[in-house]
Amino acid sequence: MKKVDSERCTRNRGGCEHNGGPLFIVHSSMSTEVRTLIVGYGNPLRSDDGFGWHAGRMLAQALAGQDAEVMTCHQLTPELAESLSQCGRAVFIDADVEGEPGAIHRRSIVPEVPPSSAFTHTCNPSGLLASAQHLYGHHPVSMAITVSAQSFEFGDTLSPAVSAALPEVVDQVCQWVRLKEPNSSRVESTSPRGNPSFVDV
Amino acid sequence: MANDAANLDKTVKIEYLTRVEGEGGIYVRAEGGELRDVKLNIFEPPRFFEAFLRGRHFQEVPDIVARICGICPVAYQMSSVHALEAALGVRPGPEIRMLRRLLYCGEWIESHALHIYLLNAPDYLGYESAVTLAADHPKEVERGLRLKKIGNDLLDLLGGRATHPVSVCVGGFYKAPRRKELEKLREDLRWALEAAQETVSFVAGLTFPEFAPDYEFVSVAHPAEYPMNERRIISSSGLNIDPAEFEHVFLEEHVAHSTALHSVRADRGSSYMVGPLARLNLNFDKLLPCAQAAARSCGIAWPCHNPFMGIVARAIELVHACEEALALIDAYQEPASSRVEFRVQGGEGCAATEAPRGLLYHRYRINDQGLVEAAKIVPPTSQNMRRIEDDLKQFLPGFLAQPEAEIARVSENLVRCYDPCISCSTHFLKLRLDRA
Numbered sequence: 001m002k003k004v005d006s007e008r009c010t011r012n013r014g015g016c017e018h019n020g021g022p023l024f025i026v027h028s029s030m031s032t033e034v035r036t037l038i039v040g041y042g043n044p045l046r047s048d049d050g051f052g053w054h055a056g057r058m059l060a061q062a063l064a065g066q067d068a069e070v071m072t073c074h075q076l077t078p079e080l081a082e083s084l085s086q087c088g089r090a091v092f093i094d095a096d097v098e099g100e101p102g103a104i105h106r107r108s109i110v111p112e113v114p115p116s117s118a119f120t121h122t123c124n125p126s127g128l129l130a131s132a133q134h135l136y137g138h139h140p141v142s143m144a145i146t147v148s149a150q151s152f153e154f155g156d157t158l159s160p161a162v163s164a165a166l167p168e169v170v171d172q173v174c175q176w177v178r179l180k181e182p183n184s185s186r187v188e189s190t191s192p193r194g195n196p197s198f199v200d201v
Numbered sequence: 202m203a204n205d206a207a208n209l210d211k212t213v214k215i216e217y218l219t220r221v222e223g224e225g226g227i228y229v230r231a232e233g234g235e236l237r238d239v240k241l242n243i244f245e246p247p248r249f250f251e252a253f254l255r256g257r258h259f260q261e262v263p264d265i266v267a268r269i270c271g272i273c274p275v276a277y278q279m280s281s282v283h284a285l286e287a288a289l290g291v292r293p294g295p296e297i298r299m300l301r302r303l304l305y306c307g308e309w310i311e312s313h314a315l316h317i318y319l320l321n322a323p324d325y326l327g328y329e330s331a332v333t334l335a336a337d338h339p340k341e342v343e344r345g346l347r348l349k350k351i352g353n354d355l356l357d358l359l360g361g362r363a364t365h366p367v368s369v370c371v372g373g374f375y376k377a378p379r380r381k382e383l384e385k386l387r388e389d390l391r392w393a394l395e396a397a398q399e400t401v402s403f404v405a406g407l408t409f410p411e412f413a414p415d416y417e418f419v420s421v422a423h424p425a426e427y428p429m430n431e432r433r434i435i436s437s438s439g440l441n442i443d444p445a446e447f448e449h450v451f452l453e454e455h456v457a458h459s460t461a462l463h464s465v466r467a468d469r470g471s472s473y474m475v476g477p478l479a480r481l482n483l484n485f486d487k488l489l490p491c492a493q494a495a496a497r498s499c500g501i502a503w504p505c506h507n508p509f510m511g512i513v514a515r516a517i518e519l520v521h522a523c524e525e526a527l528a529l530i531d532a533y534q535e536p537a538s539s540r541v542e543f544r545v546q547g548g549e550g551c552a553a554t555e556a557p558r559g560l561l562y563h564r565y566r567i568n569d570q571g572l573v574e575a576a577k578i579v580p581p582t583s584q585n586m587r588r589i590e591d592d593l594k595q596f597l598p599g600f601l602a603q604p605e606a607e608i609a610r611v612s613e614n615l616v617r618c619y620d621p622c623i624s625c626s627t628h629f630l631k632l633r634l635d636r637a
Contacts, residue, residue, distance in 0.1 A: 074271070074364045078319060078331070079350040082343075113332045127332060134335040135343045 036068040036177045037087040037140065041076055042095055048149035048162045052093040055145075058170045068177050076123045084128055085136030091173050092125045092144040095162070099148030102161035104168055109142040143176065145169055209234040211601065213608045220320040220330070220617055227612050228458075229593070231601045239593045241586060241616065243459040254576040259285050259545075259567050260371055266563075266578065267365045270622055272315065275308040275360065276556030277578075278369040279430055280563040285371045287550025288567055291543045296536035297373040298430070303383075303529045304359045304369070305429045305554075309522040310393065311352025311363070312557035313477070313515045316620045317400060318345025321512045324614045325407040341403060344396050348519070351386075351393045355526065358382055373540030383530045390530070394523040398495055401516040405499035410611070412596050413506035416588070417471065418479035421555050427487040427521055428480060430554045435483055436473065437504070444553040447562050453579060464584040472587035475559030476619060477514040478505065489528070492521035508592060508618045515620075545571040556581050558620050582621045589619055 040056030042049040056072040063070065071083070076092075084090055096105060114127035123131075129139040147169060150159035158166075213229040230238040250269055254262060266281045267274035279301060286293070318341065319331040328334040335342040353363035358378055360366025368375045418437040421428035434450075435441050442450060452467040465472055481488075481496070482504035488496060496503060496517045501510060551564035559581030566575040592615055600608050 077349075078315075079346045079353070082346065082350070114330070130332050131335055131342075134332060135339045135346070 035087060036066075036089040036091065037083060038063075038068060038070045038091045038093065038173060038177075039076070039080070040070065040072045040093040041074065043074055045154060045156055047151040047153050047155040047157065048095045048101075048147075048159055049152050050156065051095040051147050051149070051158060051162055051166075054158060054163075055093045055166060055169050055173075058166060059173055062170055062174055063177060066174075066177060076125065076128055078123055078128075078131065080123070081128050081131035081135055084140055084142075085132040085138045087140045089177070090125075090129075090140040090142040091176065092142065093169065093173070094144070094146050095149040095152075096146035097149065097152075101148050101150035101159065102165045103148040104165055104172070105144075105146045105148070106172065107144055109144050111139050145172060208602075211605055211608070213605045213612070215609050215613060218613060218616060220323070220613075225616075225621070227593070227609075227616065229597060229608060229612060234601055236594060236598050236601060239590055239597065240458045241590050241593070243461040243586070251576045251578055254565075254573050257573050259289070259565070259571050259573060262565070262573065262576075263369045263371070264365075264367065267369075269578070269580075271364055272312055273308060273556045273558065273622060274365050275304050275356065275369075276554060276561050277563075278366065279305060279554045280552050280556075280561045280578075281565070282369060282371050283430060283552035283554060284550045284563040284565050285567070287552055288548040288565055289371065289543055289546060289550070290548065291372055291541060293373050293541050294536065296377070296534060297540070299529050299533065300359060300374060300377060300536075302429050303526055303533075304356065304366070306522040306526040306529070307352045307355030307359065309352070309518060309557050310397075310526070311349045311356065312620075313519045313522070314345050314348035314352060314400075316557075317404060317512055317515055317519070318342055318348075320620065321617050322404065322407070324617060325409070325512075344399065348393055348396055348400070351389045352522075354389065355386060358386065370540055372543060373536075373538070375539065377536050377539035380533055380535055383533055387527065387530060390523055390527050394491065394520065394527065397516065397519040397523045398491065400519055401495040401499055401513065404512045404516045405501065407512070409507060409509040410596075411507070412509060412592075414508075414592060414595055416479075416506055417466070417473040418482050418504075419473045419475050419560060419584075420480045420483045421553050421560055422484060423487070425487075427484055427489070427525070428555050430552075434553055434560065437479075437483060444551050444562065447551065447553060447579070448564070448577070451579070451584070453583065459586065461583045461586055463587040463590075464579065465587055472591045473584070474508075474588050475581045475584050476511065477518050477557075477559075478508065478511040479559065480555060481505075481514040481517060488517070489521050489524040491524045492517050495520045508615065511618045511620075545569070549575075551577075558582055558622055559584065580622070582619070585619050585621065589616055589621070 038056065038059055040052030042052040044050030044053045053072045056070050060070040092109065109125045109129060111129035111133050112126035113130045114124060125142065125144055129142060132139040147162055147165045150161050211231045215227040218225045226242040228240040228242055250266065254265060257265065262281045262285060263278040266277040269277050323330055323334045326334060331342055356363040356366055361368040420435065422435040423432045433441060434444060434447060450467055451464050453462040453464050456463050485503055499513055501513055547567055547569040549566040553560050553562045561581055562579040564577040565573055568574055593612060596615055597608065600611055
């Protein structure tokens, strides 16, 4: 993974820790050489909503030496459009409110102008891609990987079902990053017991 | 959305306001060509912050109240630490004071840039959203997004992160930045200052409806600087009070159609305005030179009473925030300690600071163990709620002959001028249970 600018949380009372490890906030200072941007997003204090964060941390280690940058954030914001315009591929990782807990869903994302209420303080992936295209003339080939959540209660750990999905998600993202010609038009769903079932859309 | 059986009888319902933060709607009813009812319906669920702060340690308060808002967390942290320091008798030094102003500059930059370019400008240019605006005006939207990012970068550095900063504490900061870290932001802030000046030119060239109610403007005021964290509260009606008198002068009321409280003057029951237009009108002479020059050359006569021109006031404050951030970085000297030591003692204190959207008042009472016994938070958006409804009541009669879609459009535009943060305004709800 290309060396990225990252900053630790500046809280200075024994370090800012999240689940025992430092919290990496990766700034998007991407050069045009960086090909894949991985965005893990959600609230790490709302149990499974933090899935994107946990996945992002594992991917930062798994993709060391690869041409990819990992970013974690609470929510998708409009200024991410610039970072997206500078990469060739992008992966969005988040928790899903629907489905059997632990089920993994993967789908391609295309630019789509959102309703006017949906591009203000927060955004969705397809709206960001549309902004990247309109503003900067380029959008990356993109996919979203989500995992069906079990709990959005207050808490800083993942539920067992969702935690069990982390290795598979990390593996799928790593494989996709390493593809020479990324094309994720198929939607794949993996049951919590690891028996994949594929649904073409 | 509307019935149109008779042209003079109309009902306009906007179920869900767009391009505002939070959940609200508008209801307008006209009969016989006369306006009969206007309601700003706020149905965002109440959030009970003042209740669950009770029993928490005072050092938890800045982190907790930051969660009231994702776009103005610094405002909640600043009002809380100043109020708690008043209760504890704590006086941070000048370096801490400057760092807090710098942190607020970051929030003003990102919040104002977001509102100008993504929320409000589309109204005046005839676009549904910032994305469709970007298709035809990419340079302007790109400028706005880059300004927002620079504001967030400043929050990242000083606050630990842009969303819900983690470095603010009672007495100062958990960590103060190194001078060389701040200096890295200079180049971006110089660009931001120019971009902010271009923003003033951009918005000053927009076409605004004619509308100028007789407002009472209210803001914080300081004898020597544009208001952010200190000191007194003033109004265009001659008010000049210490924040300790706030609850005697301003009253929060429940209304049936809103989970957000409405604020009025306690003595008259009248509404008032807080926010950039109020701040600018009351503190024009405290603007820094570039901001004041931009304000003088934009073609608007100040003080201005047109709420639609609030977007210009925001742009001028954007210039001020960029200019002040640069000045603060130039003057910055690393403090010997990032926070002052103090003894915990019981007490009560309050403070008013200027959130991007206007005056934000906090009061806390803590006991000798440092636990919160009582909390009161009055956000700017709830203070503006009554004023927004009064504006709609005064503005809409001129549009009742228009189609319902046009009435809806101008109503939403007017509400957006206030940049309401509806989630902030619904932080509290008093429950009165009448048993039959």
